[in-house]
Amino acid sequence: MSSVAPTRVAIVSFDGFNELDSFIALGMLNRLRPLGWSAELCGPGHALTSMNGLTVQLQRPLEWANEAEVVLFGSGLYTRAIAENSALLDRLQLDPLRQLIGAQCSGALLLARLGLLGDMPACTDLISKPFVREAGVRVLDEEPFHAQGPVATAGGCLASQYLATWVMLKRAGETATAEALHYVAPVGEKAAYAERLMARVRPFMG
Template sequence: MHIAILSFDGFNELDCFVPLGLLNRLKPMGWSAELCGPGGMVTSMNGVNVQLQRPLEWANEADAVWFGSGLYTRAIAENSALLDRLQLDPTRQRFAAHGAGALLLARLGLLGEVPACTDGAARPWLVEAGVRVLSEPFYARGPVATAGGGLASLYLMAWMIWNRAGEPTARDVLGHAAPVGQKTEYIDSLLAQVRPFMATLTASGPPTSPPPSPPTSPP
């Protein structure tokens, strides 16, 4: 399982480094997550220079592609010359988008009619792009999952790992992020949000029908 974590200048460190660290816990199972993007180096939103591990086009070969947010996500979404380098295939790849990363999914035509989750800053951009934005932390349908909020990437990782490697493996990996003394309730809470979307998924392929929307809290 090879995951391309798209990393552009101005990227949000939480969106890239958290999945990079946790998904690579599965290296003994043949998983690998790598930072990929245009050029050889990018600078994060807080000025951290990062040497990329793969070129942008490697995302076309990966089994899954991770879209994070950043300072320049809206400008990147309008850069057709850059996005045209991505030739992604929803019939064989899975896509996870965190925050404003959902805007890139929309621009690439990967959302279709699927609603999306995002953060407050990116919400008007997605609405402008014609996307129905949910006031939920996580939503998934078929090969696409989106999440909104600083640490909502944990929902995306739970979805991705559970789908391909099973719930026990997802629990094990998430356990490395759980606060000491709160491991069980922390992981149970994460998986409870993802569980409704796993009902029709199997580890071998995409769902045969869309999962139901998760129950909403009363006003």
């Protein structure tokens, strides 16, 4: 485990963000803190208010995503407006040649607007599916997770666990990932839970 590279993860969030998307990934990935990992919320301004009225202090500015090794976009109430805000998105200069980049639900629309999806299909939630399709993206109707190389998408709030597992497997390997998942899994289901998540992600590791 000592050979695992330290990794900075930017959890990109905006006003109206979905707590499950942002916080589940953040909590799971920070289980690798002993290996030098750090997942932090970043976005515009100093604080954001979630879709359910929770106000949180941002840990990093939006531009920090340009430096991080991993960038994950959550979804939120205002994703469509954010996708049309070129002044805001122009602050992001992401590079899939050196970063892992993932998105949750309507966050797939932001990946499309940033030109990061290319012709790859994407996962999203049922509400977001129509406008993700309007952006020219082929949506996978019955899949919770899909990845191609360094880019991944997940559909459904709790599918954030697949994004986190994908990042850990990519950057930390099976042993460290299994240990982190074992830590967060329900008692009595730990081995089965860890294996189920890794089994979902493994086909996309090549």
